[in-house]
Amino acid sequence: MRQVGDVRAIEVSGLTKVFEVREKSPGLAGSVRAIVSPSVREVQAVNGISFQVDEGEMLAFIGPNGAGKSTTIKMLTGILYPTQGRATVLGVTPWEDRQRLAGKIGCVFGQRSQLWYHLPPCDTFELLAHVYDIPKPVYCDRLNMLVDWFELGEFMRTPVRKLSLGQRMRCEIAASLLHGPRVLFLDEPTIGLDVVAKRAIRELIRQMNREEGVTVFLTSHDVGDMEELCRRVMIISHGELILDTSVSALRRDYLRFKIVRVRLADAIDRFEMRGVTVAKHKQTNLKLSVDTDVASIDDVLTELMRHARIADITIADPPTEQVIADIYGRGASEALGGR
Amino acid sequence: MSTVGKAMGGAAWEAGFVWEHFKFNLASAMEYKWSFVSQVVFMVLNDFLLLFFWWLIFGKVQDIGGWTFADVIAMHAVLAAAYGLSVSVFGNVNRLARIIAEGQLDYYLLLPRNPLLHALVSRSDISGLGDAAFGLAALCLFTPVTWGRLALFIAVSVAACTVYTCFAVITGSIAFFIGNAQTISLQLLGALITFGGYPDSIFKGLVRAVLYSVVPVGFVVYLPVSLLRNFSAARFSGLLAFTVAMVWAARCLFAVGLRRYESGNLVSAKI
Amino acid sequence: MTAKYFHVARVSMRARTAYLADFLLGSVFYALILYVFVQLWSVLGRTRGFAVEGFGPRELVWYLMASEAIMLGRARFEQETDEEVKTGAIAYYLNKPYRYVLFKLASYWGETALKMALNIAIGATVALLAVGPIRVNAAHLLAALACAAMALTLNFLISMALSLSAFWVEDTAPFFWIYGKLLFVLGGLFAPMEVYPDALARVARATPLNYVLYAPARLFVQFDMDFFMSALMMQAVWIAALSLLVMALYSMGVKRLNVNGG
Numbered sequence: 001m002r003q004v005g006d007v008r009a010i011e012v013s014g015l016t017k018v019f020e021v022r023e024k025s026p027g028l029a030g031s032v033r034a035i036v037s038p039s040v041r042e043v044q045a046v047n048g049i050s051f052q053v054d055e056g057e058m059l060a061f062i063g064p065n066g067a068g069k070s071t072t073i074k075m076l077t078g079i080l081y082p083t084q085g086r087a088t089v090l091g092v093t094p095w096e097d098r099q100r101l102a103g104k105i106g107c108v109f110g111q112r113s114q115l116w117y118h119l120p121p122c123d124t125f126e127l128l129a130h131v132y133d134i135p136k137p138v139y140c141d142r143l144n145m146l147v148d149w150f151e152l153g154e155f156m157r158t159p160v161r162k163l164s165l166g167q168r169m170r171c172e173i174a175a176s177l178l179h180g181p182r183v184l185f186l187d188e189p190t191i192g193l194d195v196v197a198k199r200a201i202r203e204l205i206r207q208m209n210r211e212e213g214v215t216v217f218l219t220s221h222d223v224g225d226m227e228e229l230c231r232r233v234m235i236i237s238h239g240e241l242i243l244d245t246s247v248s249a250l251r252r253d254y255l256r257f258k259i260v261r262v263r264l265a266d267a268i269d270r271f272e273m274r275g276v277t278v279a280k281h282k283q284t285n286l287k288l289s290v291d292t293d294v295a296s297i298d299d300v301l302t303e304l305m306r307h308a309r310i311a312d313i314t315i316a317d318p319p320t321e322q323v324i325a326d327i328y329g330r331g332a333s334e335a336l337g338g339r
Numbered sequence: 340m341s342t343v344g345k346a347m348g349g350a351a352w353e354a355g356f357v358w359e360h361f362k363f364n365l366a367s368a369m370e371y372k373w374s375f376v377s378q379v380v381f382m383v384l385n386d387f388l389l390l391f392f393w394w395l396i397f398g399k400v401q402d403i404g405g406w407t408f409a410d411v412i413a414m415h416a417v418l419a420a421a422y423g424l425s426v427s428v429f430g431n432v433n434r435l436a437r438i439i440a441e442g443q444l445d446y447y448l449l450l451p452r453n454p455l456l457h458a459l460v461s462r463s464d465i466s467g468l469g470d471a472a473f474g475l476a477a478l479c480l481f482t483p484v485t486w487g488r489l490a491l492f493i494a495v496s497v498a499a500c501t502v503y504t505c506f507a508v509i510t511g512s513i514a515f516f517i518g519n520a521q522t523i524s525l526q527l528l529g530a531l532i533t534f535g536g537y538p539d540s541i542f543k544g545l546v547r548a549v550l551y552s553v554v555p556v557g558f559v560v561y562l563p564v565s566l567l568r569n570f571s572a573a574r575f576s577g578l579l580a581f582t583v584a585m586v587w588a589a590r591c592l593f594a595v596g597l598r599r600y601e602s603g604n605l606v607s608a609k610i
Numbered sequence: 611m612t613a614k615y616f617h618v619a620r621v622s623m624r625a626r627t628a629y630l631a632d633f634l635l636g637s638v639f640y641a642l643i644l645y646v647f648v649q650l651w652s653v654l655g656r657t658r659g660f661a662v663e664g665f666g667p668r669e670l671v672w673y674l675m676a677s678e679a680i681m682l683g684r685a686r687f688e689q690e691t692d693e694e695v696k697t698g699a700i701a702y703y704l705n706k707p708y709r710y711v712l713f714k715l716a717s718y719w720g721e722t723a724l725k726m727a728l729n730i731a732i733g734a735t736v737a738l739l740a741v742g743p744i745r746v747n748a749a750h751l752l753a754a755l756a757c758a759a760m761a762l763t764l765n766f767l768i769s770m771a772l773s774l775s776a777f778w779v780e781d782t783a784p785f786f787w788i789y790g791k792l793l794f795v796l797g798g799l800f801a802p803m804e805v806y807p808d809a810l811a812r813v814a815r816a817t818p819l820n821y822v823l824y825a826p827a828r829l830f831v832q833f834d835m836d837f838f839m840s841a842l843m844m845q846a847v848w849i850a851a852l853s854l855l856v857m858a859l860y861s862m863g864v865k866r867l868n869v870n871g872g
Binding site for chain 2: 639801
């Protein structure tokens with residue numbers, strides 16, 4: 001039996017990637033000049049990041065566009081050579097032993113399909129079995145299991161071009177699991193999906209992690225993916241890790257604001273309290289943003305009840321997008337402040 | 340296992356991989372039957388029509404600088420067979436520059452196979468089968484044919500196909516270094532095909548030297564034809580040696596380029 | 611009325627200039643072919659038995675320069691039209707204040723005029739450097755250009771008729787291969803009819819393809835008033851006939867589109 005937790009699935013230290021960007025002024029003259037004496041600018045996509053991931057962990061790796069998410073994933077999967085730094089995935093240095101690593105990891109890039117567009121998924125699966133050199137009986141067992149899990153049976157023989165995006169994504173993930181990878185890289189696995197399909201995909205990822213102990217390294221724009229799937233979150237901004245913490249700590253530390261919506265039995269003129277901002281006020285309906293460091297929810301309710309009877313109340317966290325946008329902003333300003 | 344045995348085993352493994360992909364591409368193309376059949380049939384017609392011009396010329400003269408009609412037909416047969424084999428088995432051969440520049444190599448880098456080989460075989464240009472069929476048919480119909488000559492034709496065509504494929508990989512790999520190299524790559528490949536359609540006896544001096552080096556059409560067409568005309572073990576070994584050298588050069592250049600690969604974020608589907 | 615079509619042609623020409631660098635690189639092929647034929651004709655010119663009345667190696671090179679200028683200069687719109695027909699996008703042109711075919715003709719001419727001008731400049735330079743000038747006077751040149759303009763219009767109509775067949779067949783690309791090859795064989799792309807055996811030349815002259823390449827290229831190299839008049843007349847006849855065919859195909863196709871609901 002494999003033991004979860006004794007091996008580090010991913011170890012990264014000081015990983016750096018610098019791209020050279022050739023710049024060209026517009027027009028034919030610019031093209032000629034670019035050939036004769038190209039002007040090259042260096043862009044630091046990833047700037048010396050370090051972290052570790054244990055086997056069996058589910059980790060969210062999030063950040064705005066151009067923060068270095070994809071570049072990092074591409075270095076960890078062996079697509080890109082780093083400029084500097086070290087990394088091992090399951091004990092293998094990705095860019096040096098790419099082929100060996102490829103047999104142990106699975107990758108799903110939400111925006112890049114590995115299924116053959118004009119053929120049914122079963123054909124792609126068959127081809128992948130050859131690509132990964134999976135022995136026939138092992139492949140058959142594995143395929144049956146995945147078809148069961150992912151409920152692919154009904155459209156295994158339908159050309160991919162006729163599948164819905166949700167069905168396609170189920171096939172994509174199943175395809176990446178065919179060879180029994182120990183680490184799964186998921187880049188935007190729910191992009192473009194509707195709510196129901198998103199939920200189904202997340203459930204599958206969770207199940208797979210539970211049953212097979214697969215380590216999941218997930219990047220997403222969708223904060224829901226992170227909240228529902230992962231215990232741990234890393235946030236990258238401008239090529240640097242600005243936060244590496246648990247999702248619950250993220251909530252605790254960064255979610256001190258609560259949104260309180262109340263409907264009162266009688267209309268009131270105004271509501272004022274330290275630590276409370278009134279976001280909306282329409283006769284009996286109020287939407288308050290409460291800074292729980294300054295005023296507790298208790299105090300706010302007591303204060304409200306002094307004014308009027310409460311007919312209905314909901315208390316919610318602000319959308320996590322908001323929080324993360326705050327953190328990005330903070331990371332950027334700290335970086336500028338000469339951290 | 341001995342090193343030779345290992346190398347043979349590795350080659351067989353890769354050959355099986357190429358074969359699986361070829362079958363797979365064929366199945367994919369057969370999804371559209373009319374398109375499949377018409378691509379092959381029209382390409383055969385297309386190639387036969389190319390011979391028309393030479394028929395016209397050889398209606399007036401006996402030879403062109405020593406090349407007879409049969410030689411010219413052998414030339415077109417080898418060129419078509421080499422090119423047809425290359426684009427039907429290694430269908431991405433002419434698009435490597437774009438695949439590199441647009442970051443489509445990612446997919447192949449994520450799989451436990453040789454990414455260069457994998458990228459090449461992932462697509463098949465079905466019309467290439469028509470080219471190959473034409474090559475064989477033209478040789479059998481218009482030139483004296485024996486089993487030995489047929490075997491030689493197949494051997495030189497496979498070598499020529501390998502040289503062409505490697506030349507395409509080398510020109511495509513320019514994309515690693517300068518970014519958008521699709522046009523320049525296609526120009527060089529086009530030049531090879533263009534020159535390959537005319538007897539080398541009409542070219543002189545520097546151009547002739549270029550045809551055996553920078554644009555190695557000499558090894559794709561002229562040398563194979565000279566072997567079909569009169570076989571010599573020395574020239575045949577020369578062809579094989581050049582072929583091996585091209586394979587080595589293409590693999591090395593691609594491997595060096597891969598270190599500079601920059602990936603990309605283009606949305607794409609496998610078609 | 612026609613002003614808007616001129617505008618379409620101008621826009622199409624300007625769109626092309628955006629890819630000027632690509633286009634110039636593409637003309638490397640044109641120069642290459644000319645170079646190969648300079649070599650081929652000069653070797654053949656020295657070969658016994660290869661004598662063509664009125665055409666020495668120099669004339670044959672200039673002939674090819676002209677015929678290839680047209681062959682490679684004609685704008686290729688067929689793939690676009692094929693797609694517009696297949697996807698039903700052609701339906702969007704129905705409620706526009708212009709006719710689809712004329713719109714396409716205008717944009718074809720915008721692109722073709724530009725490509726032709728560049729091709730003539732490049733081809734003439736290569737031919738001049740390689741084999742030297744041929745005798746040609748301004749009036750004859752003008753006549754040859756008029757014939758080339760008719761030829762390119764004729765090519766447009768043939769290509770359009772083939773493209774519109776996409777209403778009925780799955781893939782029109784093979785038609786264009788065949789058309790290209792027929793231009794090569796019956797159009798006289800590489801060699802004038804004078805090189806052809808008589809019987810074949812007679813067959814070729816009976817087809818419109820002969821008036822797409824051979825007629826203008828021959829007039830350019832070797833002007834002859836009688837030939838000019840007859841060629842122009844035949845071009846006019848073919849243009850009229852093919853216009854009718856294209857109109858018929860278009861209206862039949864559009865009807866079909868309505869039936870199938872686009």
